[in-house]
Amino acid sequence: MYYDDGEQKRKLAAKRAAELKARIEDYLHVRPLIPDGFSQWEKILSRQEKIKEYFRAGDREWYDWHWQVRSRIEDVETLAALLALPPEKVEEIRQVGEVYRWAVSPYFLSLMDPENPDCPIMRQSLPALPELMDSEGTEDPMAEELTSPAPAITHRYPDRLTINVTNQCAMYCRHCQRRRNINKADHITSQSDLQAALDYIREHDEIRDVLLTGGDAFMLSDEQIDWLLTELDRIEHVEIKRLGTRTLATLPMRVTDSLCNVLEKHFPVYVNTQFNHPLEITPEVEQACKKLSRAGVALGNQAVLLAGVNDDAHVMKKLNQYLLKVLIRPYYIFHAKAVKGTAHFRTRVEVGIEIMEKLRGFTSGLAIPTYIINAPGGYGKIPMLPAYLVSMDKDKVRIRTWENRILDYDNHE
Numbered sequence: 177m178y179y180d181d182g183e184q185k186r187k188l189a190a191k192r193a194a195e196l197k198a199r200i201e202d203y204l205h206v207r208p209l210i211p212d213g214f215s216q217w218e219k220i221l222s223r224q225e226k227i228k229e230y231f232r233a234g235d236r237e238w239y240d241w242h243w244q245v246r247s248r249i250e251d252v253e254t255l256a257a258l259l260a261l262p263p264e265k266v267e268e269i270r271q272v273g274e275v276y277r278w279a280v281s282p283y284f285l286s287l288m289d290p291e292n293p294d295c296p297i298m299r300q301s302l303p304a305l306p307e308l309m310d311s312e313g314t315e316d317p318m319a320e321e322l323t324s325p326a327p328a329i330t331h332r333y334p335d336r337l338t339i340n341v342t343n344q345c346a347m348y349c350r351h352c353q354r355r356r357n358i359n360k361a362d363h364i365t366s367q368s369d370l371q372a373a374l375d376y377i378r379e380h381d382e383i384r385d386v387l388l389t390g391g392d393a394f395m396l397s398d399e400q401i402d403w404l405l406t407e408l409d410r411i412e413h414v415e416i417k418r419l420g421t422r423t424l425a426t427l428p429m430r431v432t433d434s435l436c437n438v439l440e441k442h443f444p445v446y447v448n449t450q451f452n453h454p455l456e457i458t459p460e461v462e463q464a465c466k467k468l469s470r471a472g473v474a475l476g477n478q479a480v481l482l483a484g485v486n487d488d489a490h491v492m493k494k495l496n497q498y499l500l501k502v503l504i505r506p507y508y509i510f511h512a513k514a515v516k517g518t519a520h521f522r523t524r525v526e527v528g529i530e531i532m533e534k535l536r537g538f539t540s541g542l543a544i545p546t547y548i549i550n551a552p553g554g555y556g557k558i559p560m561l562p563a564y565l566v567s568m569d570k571d572k573v574r575i576r577t578w579e580n581r582i583l584d585y586d587n588h589e
């Protein structure tokens with residue numbers, strides 16, 4: 177009997193491919209139902225027209241990031257004029273706004289869908305009553321104020337540290353871990369504090385990686401960023417610079433040609449941003465990311481696991497896949513810390529582990545960030561992983577595959 181081994185193998189591989197597709201059938205069904213900034217772009221553009229009309233602004237103002245920051249919406253009257261909100265919601269925002277500051281850039285406002293009470297953009301940016309009912313959170317759970325050996329510096333790891341350059345942001349996230357700083361008036365760290373921070377780095381030759389954070393590092397002017405990066409480049413032991421900004425999501429027009437020219441001069445520069453939902457990834461964001469990449473900037477994302485926003489494996493998978501589409505590499509997912517006023521965003525750790533379980537194997541390794549818990553007391557980031565190592569002894573490791581197969585693996589040199 178004629179037996180074609182090649183054909184048999186191809187049949188088996190085809191059967192396996194069908195089985196693999198079945199593994200993501202649920203996701204393939206749900207993915208188009210999760211709104212993203214590309215599928216919603218027409219709607220977003222028409223909202224932008226209305227917002228521009230209200231402010232009597234044209235494209236010149238809209239694409240001017242200074243105008244966007246100056247025009248941040250931070251009072252309920254303007255908000256109510258721009259978003260058709262039910263009166264109870266307006267009252268709620270007024271009441272909570274008296275305790276906790278809020279502000280939204282017109283651009284980020286245009287991503288909001290007032291017809292959806294669960295809109296993930298609104299949930300992240302508009303005050304809500306539960307903020308006043310958080311009896312458990314503390315103001316500074318990471319004890320940042322205790323790991324600051326010099327002005328504006330947080331030094332928590334051996335070879336790297338952060339400089340807090342401003343408390344300003346284009347939008348004040350309701351889940352902000354540094355609420356204690358944003359409730360004060362906007363300010364930029366003083367020149368003398370920045371000089372003292374730079375002196376500290378000069379005196380510590382083990383520091384090879386400096387992160388500019390805030391607030392939002394892109395709230396500084398191009399000149400200020402240029403000056404800081406120039407000073408850091410003059411310190412021989414500083415090998416890389418990182419900037420933390422949420423403007424890629426909340427104010428993509430911040431990424432101007434002039435900013436890109438500055439960043440390009442100071443290679444190597446890493447920009448870490450924060451996208452929490454695929455709705456935040458728009459064609460406007462794509463343009464900003466392309467510009468930064470052309471300037472030789474490496475892009476990473478630090479999402480926060482937020483109840484009611486992205487505490488769902490499908491949403492998180494789409495978020496990470498869409499980040500890759502605009503050349504942003506998912507880097508971290510942070511477990512939401514117990515910051516006072518943010519209890520309604522917190523999830524159990526199991527939720528994060530389950531999300532990680534549903535990423536590995538099911539999608540590109542590039543789309544898989546590390547899930548992190550920040551240790552209390554400022555002892556650093558701790559990765560949380562599903563258990564793939566079942567057991568280990570002298571001769572064997574027992575391992576688990578992404579499809580839950582348990583296998584024994586020889587443990588020899």
Ligand SMILES: *Cc1c(COP(=O)(O)O)cnc(C)c1O
Nearest residue numbers: 330331332333336337338387557
């Ligand atoms: C998160 C953080 C860093 C950077 O940590 P990586 O894991 O290297 O990204 C550095 N310093 C402080 C204080 C931090 O909180």
